[in-house]
Amino acid sequence: MPRMTAMSVPAEVHSRGREAHEARVLHALRERGALSRGEIAEVVGVARTTLSEITRDLLRRGAIVVVDTDAANRAGSGRPAERLALDPKSGQFIGVDFGHRRVHVVIADASHEIVASGRRPYPDGEGWPARVQEAFALIDQLAADCGVHFNALQGIGIGVTGPYPRSSAPHAPEGAFGPGFAAARDGVDEAFAQRFGASVIVDNNTRFAALAETSTGSHTVEDLLYIRLSDGVGGALVVGRRLVTGAIGLAGELGHVTVVPDGNPCRCGKAGCLETVASVPAVLAACRARGAEITSLADLKAAAGRFDPVVEQVLHDAATAVGRVLGTVAMTCNPAEVVIAGELARLSPLIVDQVTATVAAELFPWAAAKPVIRCGQLSDDDGALGALAALFHSSPLLGGYPDPPATRLPA
Amino acid sequence: MPRMTAMSVPAEVHSRGREAHEARVLHALRERGALSRGEIAEVVGVARTTLSEITRDLLRRGAIVVVDTDAANRAGSGRPAERLALDPKSGQFIGVDFGHRRVHVVIADASHEIVASGRRPYPDGEGWPARVQEAFALIDQLAADCGVHFNALQGIGIGVTGPYPRSSAPHAPEGAFGPGFAAARDGVDEAFAQRFGASVIVDNNTRFAALAETSTGSHTVEDLLYIRLSDGVGGALVVGRRLVTGAIGLAGELGHVTVVPDGNPCRCGKAGCLETVASVPAVLAACRARGAEITSLADLKAAAGRFDPVVEQVLHDAATAVGRVLGTVAMTCNPAEVVIAGELARLSPLIVDQVTATVAAELFPWAAAKPVIRCGQLSDDDGALGALAALFHSSPLLGGYPDPPATRLPA
Numbered sequence: 001m002p003r004m005t006a007m008s009v010p011a012e013v014h015s016r017g018r019e020a021h022e023a024r025v026l027h028a029l030r031e032r033g034a035l036s037r038g039e040i041a042e043v044v045g046v047a048r049t050t051l052s053e054i055t056r057d058l059l060r061r062g063a064i065v066v067v068d069t070d071a072a073n074r075a076g077s078g079r080p081a082e083r084l085a086l087d088p089k090s091g092q093f094i095g096v097d098f099g100h101r102r103v104h105v106v107i108a109d110a111s112h113e114i115v116a117s118g119r120r121p122y123p124d125g126e127g128w129p130a131r132v133q134e135a136f137a138l139i140d141q142l143a144a145d146c147g148v149h150f151n152a153l154q155g156i157g158i159g160v161t162g163p164y165p166r167s168s169a170p171h172a173p174e175g176a177f178g179p180g181f182a183a184a185r186d187g188v189d190e191a192f193a194q195r196f197g198a199s200v201i202v203d204n205n206t207r208f209a210a211l212a213e214t215s216t217g218s219h220t221v222e223d224l225l226y227i228r229l230s231d232g233v234g235g236a237l238v239v240g241r242r243l244v245t246g247a248i249g250l251a252g253e254l255g256h257v258t259v260v261p262d263g264n265p266c267r268c269g270k271a272g273c274l275e276t277v278a279s280v281p282a283v284l285a286a287c288r289a290r291g292a293e294i295t296s297l298a299d300l301k302a303a304a305g306r307f308d309p310v311v312e313q314v315l316h317d318a319a320t321a322v323g324r325v326l327g328t329v330a331m332t333c334n335p336a337e338v339v340i341a342g343e344l345a346r347l348s349p350l351i352v353d354q355v356t357a358t359v360a361a362e363l364f365p366w367a368a369a370k371p372v373i374r375c376g377q378l379s380d381d382d383g384a385l386g387a388l389a390a391l392f393h394s395s396p397l398l399g400g401y402p403d404p405p406a407t408r409l410p411a
Numbered sequence: 412m413p414r415m416t417a418m419s420v421p422a423e424v425h426s427r428g429r430e431a432h433e434a435r436v437l438h439a440l441r442e443r444g445a446l447s448r449g450e451i452a453e454v455v456g457v458a459r460t461t462l463s464e465i466t467r468d469l470l471r472r473g474a475i476v477v478v479d480t481d482a483a484n485r486a487g488s489g490r491p492a493e494r495l496a497l498d499p500k501s502g503q504f505i506g507v508d509f510g511h512r513r514v515h516v517v518i519a520d521a522s523h524e525i526v527a528s529g530r531r532p533y534p535d536g537e538g539w540p541a542r543v544q545e546a547f548a549l550i551d552q553l554a555a556d557c558g559v560h561f562n563a564l565q566g567i568g569i570g571v572t573g574p575y576p577r578s579s580a581p582h583a584p585e586g587a588f589g590p591g592f593a594a595a596r597d598g599v600d601e602a603f604a605q606r607f608g609a610s611v612i613v614d615n616n617t618r619f620a621a622l623a624e625t626s627t628g629s630h631t632v633e634d635l636l637y638i639r640l641s642d643g644v645g646g647a648l649v650v651g652r653r654l655v656t657g658a659i660g661l662a663g664e665l666g667h668v669t670v671v672p673d674g675n676p677c678r679c680g681k682a683g684c685l686e687t688v689a690s691v692p693a694v695l696a697a698c699r700a701r702g703a704e705i706t707s708l709a710d711l712k713a714a715a716g717r718f719d720p721v722v723e724q725v726l727h728d729a730a731t732a733v734g735r736v737l738g739t740v741a742m743t744c745n746p747a748e749v750v751i752a753g754e755l756a757r758l759s760p761l762i763v764d765q766v767t768a769t770v771a772a773e774l775f776p777w778a779a780a781k782p783v784i785r786c787g788q789l790s791d792d793d794g795a796l797g798a799l800a801a802l803f804h805s806s807p808l809l810g811g812y813p814d815p816p817a818t819r820l821p822a
Contacts, residue, residue: 020431047458223658237743244650246745247634250780257739258773269776328668328739332648334657362669365680369661 062152159205323358473563734769
């Protein structure tokens, strides 16, 4: 008889239990304000010894502070008990998004309120050391302008361009995304960890953007499929509010699905990838190849606005290719929402309309099987906000970010 | 400034915390044998009051039993404490797989050892009430033959054919998979729950089979993409050892991805689905359409064995279509393994070889980006074993099966 072997309790059950406790302690403090350890233990339903460990840890990390004692309200006798509370000023988070031509930084406090935001341009193709220096200068400037002190920095989330495989896994070969690209970028996490003495999460900025789109305003969604049509085409898959990273961290590369067998060469080394059809440069090139005088995104927008038939056809073809890829993935993952982001998505309603029609035709012919398909609600801010969201998920304030690709705390 | 809104602690944090506690209590008992409540509280690090609730619940469900007291080893004074333990004979699990032409049942004990297994045929197209009666009779017979008593039945996992949307979500319209199919099948969980007085999980049997393939022998894998080429074509996606069910439970329907625009009509209402190209009936029909005298799977196997060029071409085309779909999904999910199951996969090495070549061409041209592609290791047993695996995951013995599509305990 075969024996089922799925039964050993995984090692992370213990740390997951601990994380759940921490989340409940912090939740109780957020909901009820200052509490004594005894009150917390009662509310959360955890042993005093376990709770002491947790509060010691949270105090050390600056997530909570001692605010006073319960002497004033104390009915019985004995030593007054310290009361603990979240202190919005006592913790900070930094979200960084390195785009192709600018770095964007957001700073949030311990209550997850964004207190500063800014960006700095750099030349297209700028090297990573220079990009990192721009980011450092921007962070210093924002902190000075807003009076933020990184006295209890909880973590830094960094979005980067290009696929970001897990550090423990073999990387893309040098040169796959430009000479020296991967190796230089791989030092970014260490540079931030050294400079700020905080733990760092790095991931693809499109994946972070998808995470940000799961929670905009009062709207939240569990299962989301995300694509970004920009200089390149990237994507991400969120299942049960968690980013799918994949076996070696390469999940979400929708831009490199082959859509035209033997099509135009792609920078990834393949040919006919979705990116060669549905990125901004690909669309501009296709318009020019058909005789339209389109040299910029502004030209493209204007031509789409006046219903230029060549531009409409090119956008229709690009959106159809996007819809076919999304349809296949949606059939596999059954997302509640599909989000189309990037400059091209915002260019003309034609894109979202055509993607919607194509995805609908690809899925089961029942209304309930169709996801909501919408334009991305966030724009240039999404990568940095998503990096923050990932930090929040991985921070003691809310467990949930699965197995971060790289988290380091300098010794 | 935008405010991040991902921060409210979700309601299930509490029940997840409880599940984690239960898993740790059971893990401790499995690792250390019988323990008193005080010892468990110390090992697990949980408050005595919380632990009492947990052990009361586990005792009620028969997952643990009182074995003796610590009177013999007790150094101090006071009332002897009861010692609790897992008892392999004190819990049973039933896995059921309803195929198109037979029901398969496996019975496991509390240690997850399979103690009985059997199957019964029924006519193709048999109604659900008759299928259920066959299953009941088979379970009774197996229990009698093996001396199993369902005195502490932990749960019943039931695999069924066809997409199985969540009970809370709108279903496929009547007739989409045969007249009366969905409505009759939807009573299956209640029928089992009433008959056995146990909680029931129902899901698509292909999804359960995928779960079984994540853990065969000593081999386990976290991220797996699964396809089954049989009478129909089904699939499933496992991410981080969990079945992806999707927003309304429709995830994994790889067989209904369009691969031939305006192709042959499919039973789902679309045309040109993968199932119309790569299922057993589709392959047989394609061989006959090209003049080959092939009327059965045995004919097909024999013809492939003698390198019949028509059959080889048909299998090549089918496998290429499968590889394209798997390639797109693999680009999105980055699985560690791709498993091809079903009669067609076992027919000839040509299938797995051609799928492997096609998937390789669809993915990034780096060796590390390629998943392992293999034939399914389990065969006819996989659905029932997977149903058991899902039960084990959802049972107090190991949390993990996400949001079961249907779990009911009769009042």
